Amino acid sequence: MSELVRSYLVVALFGVAAVGMVAVMLGLARFLRPTRPTRQKLIAYESGVDPSGSEWVQSQVRYYVFAVLFVVFDVEAVFIFPWAIQLEDYGLFGLVEMGIFIAILALGLGYAWRKGVLRWA
């Protein structure tokens, strides 16, 4: 196994261990806890009032524009990190180039701002 695969194997093992730990604790709890379901207990808790209609109500997802902006800036972050490590070697050239990249994105954010999509309404 290469060093890289080994180190990420540890990450995978930790993921498995998290599930394992939870499974052990929930298994332990199973022997200790009572299980007495009643109809009243199993309806959704909405401040003591019986829920009316379906629980999965349609509500306005106000932030879909934010989600689009998020994707834009998150992809930007992916580009910025390798650049940030190598900046010393790139020197002025890298600085100007990233300056242009960030300026274009800032322009996009400014446009969204101006258009009023950053208002939560």
Added chain:
Amino acid sequence: MIADLSFWIFSDYAVSTAIKLAVVMLIIPLTSLILVYVFLFKMMAFMQSRLGPMEAGPHGSLQLIAEALKFLQKEDIHPDNADKHVFALAPIIVLMSTFLLYVVLPVGPDLVVEDLDTGIFYAMAVSSLSALGVLMAGWASANKYALLGGLRAAGQLIAYELPLVLAVVGVVIQAETLSLQGIVHAQANWEIFGIGSGMPFIVTQGIGFAIFMVAAQAELTQTPFDMPVAETELVGGFHIEYTGFRFLLFFMAEFGTAFAFASIASVLFLGGWSLPFVDPTANWLNIVGPGVMLAKILFLSMIIFWVRFTYPRLREDQLQKFAWKLLIPAALANIVFTGVFKVAF
């Protein structure tokens, strides 16, 4: 084949990984224990002129263990209409995100589970996994409050993920590495204004530090950014339908992640386990380092909880406005300035 397997099981790699796993499994509940007792129980109580829990153990120090035992005995209620599998899985995803964060946190020159090359980038990636778990919990609960809480959480976590990631870039530019050990070493060897070596990056990354801490507060959904769980309007938000031990998992993940974020901030901005004017390769730092790190973590956690107990909750639109109109432009400006200084000097 059998011989091969036994060779593998007793190899250094397998043994050291098993030890690391055991240590982290012990540490994660311990971190919640420390944070909850010191800050949630005692500091909050003193700030409100109360004593806090006093009965279980000396000065109530075993209170949380008593609570955990209580939660173990509570019935595990799955609502009738809930999406059963997703409902059961959600808290596990959230806790897994916390678990994976601890893989890269260094506490001494040789004390780290796995010093990944992608270090801080990996940490940011797995920390955002919890947003998925929260959204799953909110949706699967089949409860209007939980659904609203889950949607709010998703909106909030994506809005504050960006300033968090962008604030890190300034540090990465200065350290020229993504590895958390590398960032600690970069600070241990760094000097500024002829003072050094061992100056922490907060000296030049003050703005980045402020942005990181505010964004971390929001990622942890601590007040003033706790609209996803707002107990006065959403009566608990996404974890309203969770009872017993599954609820405790959310609780443990919340404090485990708070501890992890405080340690990431202390590594990035305060020098992690290193001390100013001390050679970072010294072997004794393997013993003192964890203590140094813990002091820095507790200091940063104190700030997080101090803010939590002091400020009232923001409104949802104020929250989004704050992130997009102040934090993100400020973080971008911070990147540009850090880049200019890096190239100029």
